[in-house]
Amino acid sequence: MTYGEIAQDRLTKIAACSSGDAGVTRLPFTPEHRAALDHIGAWMAAAGLEVRMDAAGTLIGRLDGPENAKTLLIGSHQDSVRQGGRYDGIMGIALGCLALEKLQAKGIALPFAVEILTFADEEGVRFPTALMGPRALAGTFDTDDLALVDQDGVTLAQALADFGGAPDDIAGLHRDPAGILGYLEAHIEQGPVLETADLPLGVVTGICGIERNAVRFTGETGHAGTVPMAGRRDALVAASQFIAAVSDRAGKTNATRATVGTIRVLPDAVNAIPNVAQFPLEVRSVDDGARAAFSDLMRDLGHQIAAESGTTFDMTRTYQQPAVSCDAALTRALLQGAGPQAISLASGATHDASAMAGTCPIAMLFVRCKAGLSHHPDEYARADDMGAGIDAIAAFLTGVAAS
Ligand code: HGY
Ligand code: MN
Numbered sequence: 546m547t548y549g550e551i552a553q554d555r556l557t558k559i560a561a562c563s564s565g566d567a568g569v570t571r572l573p574f575t576p577e578h579r580a581a582l583d584h585i586g587a588w589m590a591a592a593g594l595e596v597r598m599d600a601a602g603t604l605i606g607r608l609d610g611p612e613n614a615k616t617l618l619i620g621s622h623q624d625s626v627r628q629g630g631r632y633d634g635i636m637g638i639a640l641g642c643l644a645l646e647k648l649q650a651k652g653i654a655l656p657f658a659v660e661i662l663t664f665a666d667e668e669g670v671r672f673p674t675a676l677m678g679p680r681a682l683a684g685t686f687d688t689d690d691l692a693l694v695d696q697d698g699v700t701l702a703q704a705l706a707d708f709g710g711a712p713d714d715i716a717g718l719h720r721d722p723a724g725i726l727g728y729l730e731a732h733i734e735q736g737p738v739l740e741t742a743d744l745p746l747g748v749v750t751g752i753c754g755i756e757r758n759a760v761r762f763t764g765e766t767g768h769a770g771t772v773p774m775a776g777r778r779d780a781l782v783a784a785s786q787f788i789a790a791v792s793d794r795a796g797k798t799n800a801t802r803a804t805v806g807t808i809r810v811l812p813d814a815v816n817a818i819p820n821v822a823q824f825p826l827e828v829r830s831v832d833d834g835a836r837a838a839f840s841d842l843m844r845d846l847g848h849q850i851a852a853e854s855g856t857t858f859d860m861t862r863t864y865q866q867p868a869v870s871c872d873a874a875l876t877r878a879l880l881q882g883a884g885p886q887a888i889s890l891a892s893g894a895t896h897d898a899s900a901m902a903g904t905c906p907i908a909m910l911f912v913r914c915k916a917g918l919s920h921h922p923d924e925y926a927r928a929d930d931m932g933a934g935i936d937a938i939a940a941f942l943t944g945v946a947a948s
């Protein structure tokens with residue numbers, strides 16, 4: 546088997562570590578996560594790495610370097626969205642391990658240490674926060690987040706402790722930036738650019754910023770049959786006007802993408818006028834100023850719609866990540882390693898690298914994604930494209946070694 550075929554085989558097998566029916570559902574600190582660590586631990590052992598799990602639940606495979614040498618970090622996430630694909634996140638771990646295997650098979654030793662980091666929770670699906678693993682290493686994790694609960698009322702702290710993590714020790718995970726050469730993340734593109742360019746690889750220039758807001762319209766409930774239409778204070782009608790306007794305005798600006806994705810309505814009965822409609826509003830842009838301006842515009846619009854519909858409106862920011870640029874020197878080394886098979890492109894998806902940028906230089910490698918489909922059961926990457934990715938990572942590592 547080629548290295549690309551080995552990657553395909555490993556990613557097919559680990560996709561079975563899933564709780565859902567269609568696609569892959571693997572949320573952090575679950576039995577599926579535990580089962581996945583067995584697969585990843587074997588990948589790391591095959592690459593000759595020392596394997597351990599840190600206090601934040603990150604599975605780390607380390608290849609030591611010479612005494613006092615710095616460490617180059619390669620990472621991504623093991624978790625998925627609900628009914629997601631088999632490549633998002635976990636591909637970066639598989640390709641990183643195989644690149645190290647390939648170098649060792651060629652007898653190439655690196656003048657620095659390498660760590661493969663398998664972060665537990667990048668998607669933020671189970672808990673209303675994300676990136677605990679890389680934020681812990683960057684020293685930017687907010688320990689207040691440990692009190693956040695999932696839909697069953699389980700706190701992040703409890704889930705982490707039950708999984709074998711150590712919530713109280715997270716603050717001690719902060720890495721000294723002086724000891725880190727940089728962070729590389731390989732990831733399926735999750736978009737159509739490489740397929741359109743008919744190329745297997747992309748080197749990322751920068752990662753978009755993102756913010757999430759909790760939005761709530763509040764009106765007045767009543768009997769659907771006896772309350773006249775005139776004068777109703779229907780929270781769902783107001784929310785619908787707002788959501789349609791958000792999509793319309795974001796469509797008019799090239800710089801911003803805005804999504805709702807889910808909504809909760811009360812009393813949630815066909816024969817009762819809704820008095821509550823609450824939902825998250827997510828806004829993304831590679832330009833943080835444009836993102837903030839769009840959110841302010843939407844906040845003003847929400848108050849206007851509420852005034853016109855006799856409802857009240859509240860929009861509170863619950864999460865944000867700034868846009869980040871990839872490091873010029875590491876990106877040059879990655880372009881060199883990828884050769885003519887790669888183009889440069891920006892990332893509209895956020896990644897663990899977004900949080901690592903707070904503590905070290907970052908670089909990202911994208912692998913072609915069939916039809917640009919991701920966060921979807923039909924997400925697919927070709928074995929030969931993943932083979933090209935493994936070669937590019939190996940060449941990147943030897944390029945950094947030679948620099
Ligand atoms: O939402 C994102 O961009 C990432 O896939 N979590
Ligand atoms: Mn994702």
Ligand code: MN
Nearest residue numbers: 633634667896
């Ligand atoms: Mn991802």
